Amino acid sequence: MEDKIFVVGHKNPDTDSICAAISYAYLKNQIEKTDRYQARRAGQINEETEFVLKYFGKEAPLYMPNVGTQVKDLTIDDVEGAPDDVTIRLAWDYMSESGISALPIMKEDGTLEGMITDTDITRYFMDAYSKTIMSEARTKYLDIAETINGEVVVGDPEAHFEEGRVIVGAASPEHFQHYIKPKDLVILADRADTQLTAIEEGATAIVICLTGEVKKIVRMAAQAAGTVVITTKFDTYTVARLINQAIPVKHLMQKEGVVSFKEDDFLDDIRETMSKLRRPSYPVMNNRGQYVGMIGSQNLLSAKKKHVILVDHTELSQAVDNLEQAEIVEIVDHHRVGTVETINPVYFRG
Structure with missing residues (x-):
């Protein structure tokens, strides 16, 4: 896409300034068979100019009071x-x-x-010490499974873990009742007795490590109790380390x-x-x-300067704001050579 070149007259524009911008932009587009030349105005049009534009069926150029470099550049x-x-x-x-x-x-x-x-x-x-952060974040079971390369094999994958702690069931089954609470999510090894005990103690979900299979008795117990079951080939240490990464970014x-x-913000700002x-x-x-x-x-x-053609003036005091930040490629004026300075040579027609 070609960079636009803005054809603009002086501030407080009169009719010849507006018409010069419109006509010269049209001429350049016709000669080069493009639409990159865009007429602009540096102020509000007066009644005379409004009458002329209406008479010839032309829209007023868009208002462009500042040619400073913007974020879009x-x-x-x-x-x-x-x-x-x-x-x-x-x-x-x-x-x-x-x-x-x-x-x-x-x-x-x-x-x-x-x-x-x-x-x-x-x-x-570094600061993740809370055992309830996953339920506070309403973490989805499907996201938990995907984070630990596992699969939800019992329960609704789209449901959320909304209450309880995340704990590792490392103790023997007879001690589970002392630290497993209803609604907890329990990370377990591949032992049917510990899995059944966690379900009986009211765990809302269990993660079974080092397996992709769930014994039939465990599956039936989980379905009856409404317990979500996730399986993974990872060990309990890896699961415990990764599982908090399943919470949503919100x-x-x-x-x-x-x-x-x-x-439209200007770089100076x-x-x-x-x-x-x-x-x-x-x-x-x-x-x-x-x-x-x-x-x-x-x-x-990477900022690109706006390309500008000045018509009907060459005085910096009459030009759009921040002209020094733009690249002037042409000047068309019938008055005199004014105070505008450029780094590169420009085409000037008086």
């Missing part, structure tokens, strides 16, 4: 957002594979719900104080924010509030 990283029910395990894997340190969490309508960073996840695992994500930028916060990356939203990608301080180096 940067290379915006295409980082796919994740839904809030994705697991910590999957979020971490995606961030690691993509080489990113922050992941936007999206609502179904494409708007931003929150952010999760690699720091949030590592802090969670339980850890940042919801308050998430800083995002809009595509976002630089100040970035220098204060010093975060690795920030989400970018379009005018409809929908997420479009991520930027960080390194993206500022």
